[in-house]
Amino acid sequence: MLFLYQGSTSVCSVKVRVVLAEKQLEYGGEILDLQRGDQHRPDYVKLNPNAVVPTLVHDGNVIIESTLIIEYLEDAFPEPVLMPAAPQNRWQARLFMKKIDDYLHSACSTITFATANRRVLLKRTPEELEQHIAKIPNPDYRERQRLSIAHGLAAPHVAQAVRQYDKYIGDMEEALKHAPYLAGADYSLADAAATPYIFRAEALGMDGLWSERRPNVGLWYDRVRARPSFKAAVIDPISEADRDRFNVPREETWAKVTEILGIS
Ligand SMILES: N[C@@H](CCC(=O)N[C@@H](CS)C(=O)NCC(=O)O)C(=O)O
Structure with missing residues (x-):
């Protein structure tokens, strides 16, 4: 199961959502209100010590850093392929x-x-x-x-x-x-x-x-x-x-x- 902690307009969250959509993956999620400061909630900082979104949880594994998250998605869900071959x-x-x-x-x-x-x-x-x-x-x-x-x-x-x-x-x-x-x-x-x-x-x-x-x-x-x-x-x-x-x-x-x- 995939669960994404994200911001509605956060550029890093959008990056991950685009890849999830391209790969047509189903996922659950929570929108954090960054203006309200949800990213500093103690339960969230335990997952992402940098107090930023996004954070992906996949089958219990916590994955942070948006570029690494999309590379992770490419590795875990290779179809459709989103990296060139050459x-x-x-x-x-x-x-x-x-x-x-x-x-x-x-x-x-x-x-x-x-x-x-x-x-x-x-x-x-x-x-x-x-x-x-x-x-x-x-x-x-x-x-x-x-x-x-x-x-x-x-x-x-x-x-x-x-x-x-x-x-x-x-x-x-x-x-x-x-x-x-x-x-x-x-x-x-x-x-x-x-x-x-x-x-x-x-x-x-x-x-x-x-x-x-x-x-x-x-x-x-x-x-x-x-x-x-x-x-x-x-x-x-x-x-x-x-x-x-x-x-x-x-x-x-x-x-x-x-x-x-x-x-x-
Ligand atoms: N290098 C991180 C950067 C994440 C980041 O800066 N996220 C912003 C939203 S795009 C954030 O959560 N900001 C929280 C804040 O402004 O306090 C990544 O790519 O995941």
């Missing part, structure tokens, strides 16, 4: 996933906290907010969240986050000039992993990073959105509260992005 393409798929773990995820969370999450979190008293932030075990992540919430898009680390997002999408464009999917002719774990980050960029007003300037990313996104897994894993789990949280002034984000990148 070593070069397998490396390419892994490289796209590694870059998410190395920097895109942190860039995405910086920009999300500086925009959508900030609006919700700033409704709390300073004491409540501090209590929420102080529980984050990773000191770097804690400090980035604190700065994003305090300063929004003016936070000092936002510029680097925007450049990293732009770099990743630029790398996607290069790969997609030669093949329809990130690691070659067929859809793979790399496409599933990148999907929530492109969806998030669009939600926050950064779709100008590909529309007009990176046509192959736009075509890839059309292909990904047309797959049944997109509706099941990305769109359907979004709640009314999530829609409200992501109802951000997209033009402000784009103005900041163009200022940082020096584009128009």
